[in-house]
Amino acid sequence: MSFSNTLKEKAGKVWEDCYEHPFLQELGKGTLEKEKFKFYLLQDYRYLIEYAKVFAAGSIKCDEEKYMTKFSGVQHNILYDEMDIHRKYMADFGITEKEAEDTVQSLFSKAYTSNMLATAYSGTTADIIAVVFPCAWSYHDYAKRLKQSYGDIPEDNFYKKWIDTYASEEFGESFSWFYEYLDLLCENKTEKELKKIEDIFRTSIEFEFLFWDMAYRMKMSY
Numbered sequence: 001m002s003f004s005n006t007l008k009e010k011a012g013k014v015w016e017d018c019y020e021h022p023f024l025q026e027l028g029k030g031t032l033e034k035e036k037f038k039f040y041l042l043q044d045y046r047y048l049i050e051y052a053k054v055f056a057a058g059s060i061k062c063d064e065e066k067y068m069t070k071f072s073g074v075q076h077n078i079l080y081d082e083m084d085i086h087r088k089y090m091a092d093f094g095i096t097e098k099e100a101e102d103t104v105q106s107l108f109s110k111a112y113t114s115n116m117l118a119t120a121y122s123g124t125t126a127d128i129i130a131v132v133f134p135c136a137w138s139y140h141d142y143a144k145r146l147k148q149s150y151g152d153i154p155e156d157n158f159y160k161k162w163i164d165t166y167a168s169e170e171f172g173e174s175f176s177w178f179y180e181y182l183d184l185l186c187e188n189k190t191e192k193e194l195k196k197i198e199d200i201f202r203t204s205i206e207f208e209f210l211f212w213d214m215a216y217r218m219k220m221s222y
């Protein structure tokens with residue numbers, strides 16, 4: 001198994017705890033309270049703006065033209081495609097883009113994006129891939145599994161659009177280069193350096209858990 005592929009298994013328990021979190025399970029069943037989703041949506045919109053900046057940092061630090069294009073491509077996808085799901089749901093809720101942009105980030109989200117941006121500014125391209133990897137990978141994994149568990153999501157599930165988008169092959173394709181690029185960057189790394197990459201990856205998936213939990217409990221602060 002390649003180094004990248006081992007990372008998810010090493011994060012085993014927290015990876016599964018996120019999937020089992022009532023936020024995701026209720027989303028899959030279509031029973032999640034809309035107020036909770038609305039809270040999530042606004043927080044996630046603000047989160048994605050910070051997340052997109054991490055890819056710009058990747059592009060600056062990247063020496064391979066091929067991957068520079070990939071970094072900027074993902075940044076574009078986040079701002080245009082991924083945030084479009086949010087904009088559609090926001091329209092359903094009657095929320096304007098201005099309101100979304102003005103949303104104050106919750107404490108957990110701020111901690112998460114501050115950690116990502118610190119890694120982006122001070123780390124290497126391998127660190128940058130490791131810090132964003134769990135975000136895309138876990139969403140794709142969870143959405144695909146929700147579709148398997150709850151059968152193809154019925155039309156009357158309010159969250160169908162969200163699940164279908166993150167489960168889509170297109171979304172999977174958007175980050176499929178993370179695996180090969182991280183493997184390439186880690187080829188000659190020492191055990192100690194690899195441990196650091198694992199730690200960065202794990203920290204992000206732990207923050208993912210806090211993000212689901214924060215959304216479920218609609219908590220802005222401690």
Ligand SMILES: Cc1ncc(CO)c(N)n1
Pocket residue numbers: 044047048082134135136139208211
């Ligand atoms: C918090 C969070 N993590 C990951 C993703 C997937 O891009 C997202 N939209 N939000």
